[in-house]
Amino acid sequence: MTPLQRAARRLVTGHRRQAARLTGWVSEKGEPKSTASRSAVLAAAGYILWQTIDRSPAVLWILAAAWCIAAWRAAPKPPAAVPAEPPASPRDSIVQWLTETIGDRPGIHLYELYPTMRLLPGMGHHDDTALREALTTLDIPITRAFTIGDVKGRSGVRLADLADPPPSREEQPLPKGEDAGETACSAPEERPETAPSSTEEPTREKAL
Template identity: 35%
Template sequence: MSRLARPAARIAAGSSALARRLGARAAAWCARGRRDDLTGWRAALGVLLRIVLLIFGAYLLARLVRALPAVMWLLSTGWTVAAWRAGRPAADEPAETSVETPPTLDRDAVQTLLLEAMGDAPAVHLRTVLAHLQERGQWEGRKVADLRAALARLDIPHARGVKVAGVPTWGVRRRDLQAPSPTEGQETSTAASTAA
């Protein structure tokens, strides 16, 4: 391995992590533009407006770089420094590894969080729950699939065709949360059979 291979690998890994983090934040910001008080295409206008703003910002940045090529030096230097920091090996920063390891989840706490994100509605989409978590600085860089896996580990029912504001996607229904879990039902039947 050459002398430059290790720093290059660190910058490449950091660039990948930085791009994922920025993409997740942009997606969460766009998802927060969805209006729950409207239905149909009107509910998605806020999301579309935020996507247009991101595209317009990228266009303006490209025009600025084209007009002033020296700006590219600043941008590339800033990106390289940020990628170097993000690509720090786990041994150098033990606090970072403790953040990345998924915490032990409590079923009751997760149900409370889901009901809080649901509000008065009969259901909530998982992308809304994920955006709710990321607004609080939790689950950064994670996806809806990660949230689905966590809910499956806790035996919390979730389904693909949950409709909120007329749009079906992955979500949780209030009636499913208030029903007893399958493991609780098995424990109750086992306790009843042993008592008999």
């Protein structure tokens, strides 16, 4: 991936994070009255900006530059260089990378993690399902719904879970449904399955 492509992906990731923060701020309290009031504030601010840009078009370039700078700062840093002594296993490697990516936060949501994973070598063309399967294969625990900052109710990886040893395959519960807050990132095997009824009994043949 070229430096220009990495920069573009970082801007897109930062843009998504800022948009999620605005959305989270609007519905932060979970009350219809509060949500309506904050939505009105955003609408009024947008109208004022629109009128200002209409009178002075140069303001648009200033706002666009300010937004791009904020998005660049909001995005996680690119993956660090491979250390001189690589981790003992692939899981240790991804755990180390996730720890550095999460930083001082309690975790990272999948909608933010996936674009960052695509910055890794060889992962740029993987879709959400393939990235989800890669995490599952490496025994990375995924919590269905938790809160990070103003964003609530989305699935992701918690920092505290990375320190625990991976559970055995036999002890892992079967997940049901899609991840919270996601649309198409669940692997096919995560969807609930329907089993045939076990109450049916074969009928006996009548004697002739």
